[in-house]
Amino acid sequence: MYSKQYVFSYLLVIVLIVACVPSTSTDSLTNITTDTPPNSTSQSPGDITPEIEGDLNSSTLQANNNLSTTQFSPRPLQELPDNHIGVHTEGFDRYSEATEDVMANGFKRLRIQSLTLFGEDEGFGVKTFLLDSIPPEVDEVINNYINNGVMISLDLWLGTGYPINFTEYDTTYKSEEEIDAYLKYVELIVRHFKDRISSYEILNEPGYISTETYANLIKKTVPVIQEIDPEATIIIGSTPGSWENGFPGYGQYQRFELSVDILNNLLESGVVNMVDAISWHPFYDNIPSDPSYQNYPQTVQAIKDLATSQGFSGEYFADEILWRTVAEEGFTCGPPLSHMIAAKYYTRAITEHRGLGLNVTINIFFQSPFLAPIHNTNDILAGAEPTDMALSLLTDEVANIRYYAFNLPNGDKLVALWTNDEAVEDDPGLSTTLTFPQSSVEKATGIDVFSGLEQELIIENENGDLVIPDLLVKDYPIFIRFEGMSNP
Structure with missing residues (x-):
C-alpha cells in the first residue's frame, strides 16, 4: 500500500487513509474533447520571457535553527537511478529541442507523441505524412x-506518421483496411x-472512437508488439x-477534468490483463480549489482498485501534465501563471504522483x-519508492497539508x-511540529528545492517519539531525508 496522506489540521492529527471515490461510466468514447482546447496557441521557448518573482534565496527551513546551510548539488543524469519522472513532447521539433532541458534537469523518462513534426493545421492538430522509413535525424536524436x-515511451497513433494517407481523426479503426494499415x-x-524504445502506447487520447473499437484494436x-519486442512495455489508455x-x-x-468514465469503461473492456501499463492525462492548468485537484489521490485509488479487480497488475502513467505561463489573445485554457507558481504546482504534482506509485511526465x-x-525534485526522488510511515502533525492554524514517504x-x-x-x-511557511511515533534517527536533513x-x-526525542519542531511547511514540497532511521 502506498502512502497517501493529506491533512486539514490545527490539532495533533494521525495519518489518514484515502477513501475510494465511486465513478460513473459511459458506453462510448465518442465526442470527448482532446486535452488541448480549441483556440489555444503555443509559443516557442525563445518567445517566453521568464518573470521569476518571489524570494528564491530564503534559507529558512526550521524556525530557531541556526545550523549552517549548504547548497544542494544535483547529480549528472547518467548517475541517477530511475526516478520515473519525464518530459512529454509532441513531435520531432519539440523532442529534438528538448534534449538539453531533459538531460540537464534530471528527467529519466521521455514521452514522444509523434515521431514527425508537430504543428498547427486548421486550429490544433498534428501534421501527418506517408512514413515508410525512419528519417536518420530521428534516429540520431533518439539514440x-x-x-x-x-x-523513451512512444505513442503509436496517426500523428506519428501513418503508413497510409488517412487524415487525423478520420480513421475509425473499424474497417479491416484501416486496422491492417x-x-x-x-x-x-x-x-x-x-x-531501444522501452515502451509503446497504443493511440493517443482515443476519445474519438468507442471503447469497443479501441479494445478491439488493442x-x-x-x-504484433510482443512478437517483435517481448521486453517492451505496452501502455493503453492515454485517457x-x-x-x-x-x-x-x-x-x-476553462476548466479541464479527466474523463474517468472513459477510463473505467476501458478497464472493464477485457483488455487490461493483456498489457503492462495504463495511462491518463490528469492536469491542465487546474487550480488547487478544484475538487478534481484536491481529490486526486482518491481518484487514483479508485482507478487502481477497478484495474486490479479486472486482473491488472502493471504500472500506471500520468502524462502531459501542464500549467501554462503565457496569456495571449484568444487564450481559452486554464488561467496562466507565473513561472514561480507553475514550478510550485509541477513539483507538487511530480512528488504526489511518485508518492502514489505512478510514473509521471510533464510538459x-x-x-x-x-x-x-523541478531539477532538484527529480534528483531527490531518483530511486525513491513510496512507502507508508506513521506521522502526525501539529500546526498553529488550520492547514491543508499533504505528505508522502519514500524509501531511498x-x-x-x-x-x-x-x-x-x-x-x-x-510563502513564509507554516510552523509545523512533526512527530514520528516510537522512532529514532541519526540525522534529519531538510531540503528546499x-x-x-x-x-x-x-530533532528531539519525547517518550521514544522522534519530534521535529517548528518545521516551516511551504506551498511546495519540502523534503526531509532521514539517515539511520529506526521505526516500527
Whole structure:
C-alpha cells in the first residue's frame, strides 16, 4: 500500500487513509474533447520571457535553527537511478529541442507523441505524412537520449506518421483496411526501435472512437508488439478529458477534468490483463480549489482498485501534465501563471504522483526558463519508492497539508510535505511540529528545492517519539531525508 496522506489540521492529527471515490461510466468514447482546447496557441521557448518573482534565496527551513546551510548539488543524469519522472513532447521539433532541458534537469523518462513534426493545421492538430522509413535525424536524436540514460515511451497513433494517407481523426479503426494499415505501421516502428524504445502506447487520447473499437484494436496490436519486442512495455489508455466554461474559480478561463468514465469503461473492456501499463492525462492548468485537484489521490485509488479487480497488475502513467505561463489573445485554457507558481504546482504534482506509485511526465515547453526546482525534485526522488510511515502533525492554524514517504536506495527514508492550497509568490511557511511515533534517527536533513539549500534539522526525542519542531511547511514540497532511521 502506498502512502497517501493529506491533512486539514490545527490539532495533533494521525495519518489518514484515502477513501475510494465511486465513478460513473459511459458506453462510448465518442465526442470527448482532446486535452488541448480549441483556440489555444503555443509559443516557442525563445518567445517566453521568464518573470521569476518571489524570494528564491530564503534559507529558512526550521524556525530557531541556526545550523549552517549548504547548497544542494544535483547529480549528472547518467548517475541517477530511475526516478520515473519525464518530459512529454509532441513531435520531432519539440523532442529534438528538448534534449538539453531533459538531460540537464534530471528527467529519466521521455514521452514522444509523434515521431514527425508537430504543428498547427486548421486550429490544433498534428501534421501527418506517408512514413515508410525512419528519417536518420530521428534516429540520431533518439539514440542520443538513450545513450544518456533516458527511457523513451512512444505513442503509436496517426500523428506519428501513418503508413497510409488517412487524415487525423478520420480513421475509425473499424474497417479491416484501416486496422491492417495500423498494424503494418506498428510493425515498422517496433522492429526499427527494438531494444531501444522501452515502451509503446497504443493511440493517443482515443476519445474519438468507442471503447469497443479501441479494445478491439488493442487485442490486435498487442501480439504484433510482443512478437517483435517481448521486453517492451505496452501502455493503453492515454485517457483525455473535457473542458468547460464557468467552473467556480476559473473566471474567464476553462476548466479541464479527466474523463474517468472513459477510463473505467476501458478497464472493464477485457483488455487490461493483456498489457503492462495504463495511462491518463490528469492536469491542465487546474487550480488547487478544484475538487478534481484536491481529490486526486482518491481518484487514483479508485482507478487502481477497478484495474486490479479486472486482473491488472502493471504500472500506471500520468502524462502531459501542464500549467501554462503565457496569456495571449484568444487564450481559452486554464488561467496562466507565473513561472514561480507553475514550478510550485509541477513539483507538487511530480512528488504526489511518485508518492502514489505512478510514473509521471510533464510538459516543460512553457516552463523551460525556470526548471531548477523541478531539477532538484527529480534528483531527490531518483530511486525513491513510496512507502507508508506513521506521522502526525501539529500546526498553529488550520492547514491543508499533504505528505508522502519514500524509501531511498541506500536505506535512508524520505518525507515530502507541503500546503496544498493556492500557491503564492512568497510563502513564509507554516510552523509545523512533526512527530514520528516510537522512532529514532541519526540525522534529519531538510531540503528546499526552490532555494536549493539543505540544512540539518533540530530533532528531539519525547517518550521514544522522534519530534521535529517548528518545521516551516511551504506551498511546495519540502523534503526531509532521514539517515539511520529506526521505526516500527
